[in-house]
Amino acid sequence: MLEFSRVLKECFWDIEISESEIMAIVSGKNFRKKQFVFEKILLNSTKMFKDLRIFSNEELMKLLKNMKVPSFNSNFIFRRKNLVEVYFFDSDLLIDELKWVA
Numbered sequence: 001m002l003e004f005s006r007v008l009k010e011c012f013w014d015i016e017i018s019e020s021e022i023m024a025i026v027s028g029k030n031f032r033k034k035q036f037v038f039e040k041i042l043l044n045s046t047k048m049f050k051d052l053r054i055f056s057n058e059e060l061m062k063l064l065k066n067m068k069v070p071s072f073n074s075n076f077i078f079r080r081k082n083l084v085e086v087y088f089f090d091s092d093l094l095i096d097e098l099k100w101v102a
Contacts, residue, residue, distance in 0.1 A: 002054050003047075011044040011051075026054050031066075038063040042080055049087050060088055 004019040012022075025033045038055065045051045052060060064085060069077050078094075085091035093099055 002051055006047075007041065007045065007051055010046060011040040022054075031062075034059065035063055035066060039067065042067075042084065043077060048080065048084065052084060052088070057088065060084075064089075 004022070007022075008017070008019070022037060025037050028034070034055070038052070038060075041051045041054075042048060055063065064081065067081060069081060082091070082094045086093050
């Protein structure tokens with residue numbers, strides 16, 4: 001399960017939010033708020049794969065498809081997003097340095 005004290009410290013250090021508020025967002029219907037929580041975890045968590053399991057696979061797929069990689073820090077964000085796509089959905093790995101050379 002999610003280690004909320006670590007997640008709050010790593011991902012939500014810049015805002016005042018509680019464990020119950022995060023759970024309410026994740027289980028709620030407001031997609032914009034879910035996207036916010038998803039992106040905070042994706043960009044800041046040291047245990048990204050484990051922490052993203054807070055979302056169902058269906059929601060995770062929608063959140064990934066809806067995410068736009070900004071121009072600021074785009075290489076870092078693109079890599080983390082692609083790693084999640086590969087890990088959860090067996091998508092193509094687009095990071096050349098991590099591909100196996102045959």
